[in-house]
Amino acid sequence: MEKICLIKAGDYLLGIDTSVILKKQEINSFIAEEQSDEISLILLTSLFDKHASVFPEPKGFILEVKSTVGSQILVVDSCSAKIIEPEYCESLPLLYPDLARICCPQILIHEDQPVLLLDTDGLETVLASLKTDFAVISVATLRKHGSREQKTLDTPSVAALNDATFNSIVSWTIAEFLERGSDEDCVITPDELLLQSIPHGELQGLSDDLLQGLIDKTVQKCGKFHNTAMQRLRQTIALTNS
Amino acid sequence: MNKTTSIDKVVAVRVRQQVSEDGRRLFFLFTPGQVEEVLSDIVVQPLPFAPAFLQGLTYWRESLLPVIDLEERFAIKGEENGGVSRFVVVRVGAMENEAGGEVFRCVLKLSDEIFPMDISASGFVVENKDIGIEPSLVRGTYRLNENSYIVPNLVYILQNQSDVER
Numbered sequence A: 001m002e003k004i005c006l007i008k009a010g011d012y013l014l015g016i017d018t019s020v021i022l023k024k025q026e027i028n029s030f031i032a033e034e035q036s037d038e039i040s041l042i043l044l045t046s047l048f049d050k051h052a053s054v055f056p057e058p059k060g061f062i063l064e065v066k067s068t069v070g071s072q073i074l075v076v077d078s079c080s081a082k083i084i085e086p087e088y089c090e091s092l093p094l095l096y097p098d099l100a101r102i103c104c105p106q107i108l109i110h111e112d113q114p115v116l117l118l119d120t121d122g123l124e125t126v127l128a129s130l131k132t133d134f135a136v137i138s139v140a141t142l143r144k145h146g147s148r149e150q151k152t153l154d155t156p157s158v159a160a161l162n163d164a165t166f167n168s169i170v171s172w173t174i175a176e177f178l179e180r181g182s183d184e185d186c187v188i189t190p191d192e193l194l195l196q197s198i199p200h201g202e203l204q205g206l207s208d209d210l211l212q213g214l215i216d217k218t219v220q221k222c223g224k225f226h227n228t229a230m231q232r233l234r235q236t237i238a239l240t241n242s
Numbered sequence B: 001m002n003k004t005t006s007i008d009k010v011v012a013v014r015v016r017q018q019v020s021e022d023g024r025r026l027f028f029l030f031t032p033g034q035v036e037e038v039l040s041d042i043v044v045q046p047l048p049f050a051p052a053f054l055q056g057l058t059y060w061r062e063s064l065l066p067v068i069d070l071e072e073r074f075a076i077k078g079e080e081n082g083g084v085s086r087f088v089v090v091r092v093g094a095m096e097n098e099a100g101g102e103v104f105r106c107v108l109k110l111s112d113e114i115f116p117m118d119i120s121a122s123g124f125v126v127e128n129k130d131i132g133i134e135p136s137l138v139r140g141t142y143r144l145n146e147n148s149y150i151v152p153n154l155v156y157i158l159q160n161q162s163d164v165e166r
Helices: A027-033 A044-049 A098-103 A120-130 A139-154 A163-179 A192-197 A200-204 A208-241 B154-159
Strands: A004-009 A012-017 A021-026 A040-043 A061-067 A070-076 A078-084 A106-110 A113-117 A136-138 B008-014 B026-030 B035-039 B054-060 B063-069 B085-097 B100-111 B114-119 B138-144 B147-152
Touching: A004 A044, A004 A070, A004 A113, A012 A044, A021 A027, A027 A061, A027 A139, A040 A044, A044 A070, A044 A120, A061 A078, A061 A120, A070 A120, A098 A120, A113 B054, A136 A139, A163 A192, A163 A208, B008 B100, B054 B100, B063 B154, B085 B154, B100 B154
Parallel strands: A012 A113, A040 A070, B026 B147, B063 B100
Antiparallel strands: A004 A012, A004 A078, A021 A061, A040 A136, A061 A070, A106 A113, B008 B026, B008 B114, B035 B085, B054 B063, B085 B100, B138 B147
């Protein structure tokens, strides 16, 4: 049996044969080193959830892996340093989505947990069969997302805000988010109306960074909520039509 | 509507569906022999590309079992869906293979209102359409004391691979 590296992509726990891994690197250092903006990356969580733009955790990894087309670069949330050597693999149980069967044809048990073994050739087949590239992004997009994440992480604490001010900012941001078509990539900046709604005394202690950081974080959460809700809706419609 | 003639022990599980105006509630029914274990918590490994009702896989007594949200599968998940859940390991049937026969099972995510009851002569068999559920998913439906009871067709649910694609 091969040596297996464990990776996490969203809620998915996956194993990948170390012999197909060409490169493993933290996203931040990959973004900093990579010169080209055009290289394509596969967001594994987006692909598996069939949903666009599920970006990895800020401390995520890229894995360059061998495949039938040469190589692919996968974006994942975490990558274990520990290599495991499973003794056996389980056969697939009943009820297994066909696409999952193609890209994860085997399951190994590690510490009493099922781990899906990722087949990179199968992954290529799945990408081709989906005929859409919603899970494929460029380095430029990842870079842009990374800088937004960093900005949010660097945001000073909102603990200093009183409840009324906090609620005003969040409510205004949600209203703006909805008005702009619930687009998680929309950039919202504070306008006069918002600033007028905040008591003068509070406004003085509110830095531009703190205000923008709170707005960005609210947009991010709204985007995630909206995506989840839309996904549930699509599943319900699919079930109703089946 | 036909009256049932025998008395059978069954296991009923309430569906977390909004109660109708007349107070009627909906339950799933299983035979006691089907229910192997009721678990309060399990580790579920989600499957890529799975529909909402297929929650993933779990490893139970050295077997990999699919975890199915039965309320979601029947598309009858109501507003109460945030309630406490139980994971019920059920025996679905047996498949013939070279070694003789293999029992196959699945884990059903259900509400925590699980209790034994009798389906007696006072129960009435009703048409599936009266309950408003896809006929292929059920083996039978009953009405008793103003409540409705569904016997899910687990063999169909577990073997109908086409429903797993989306």
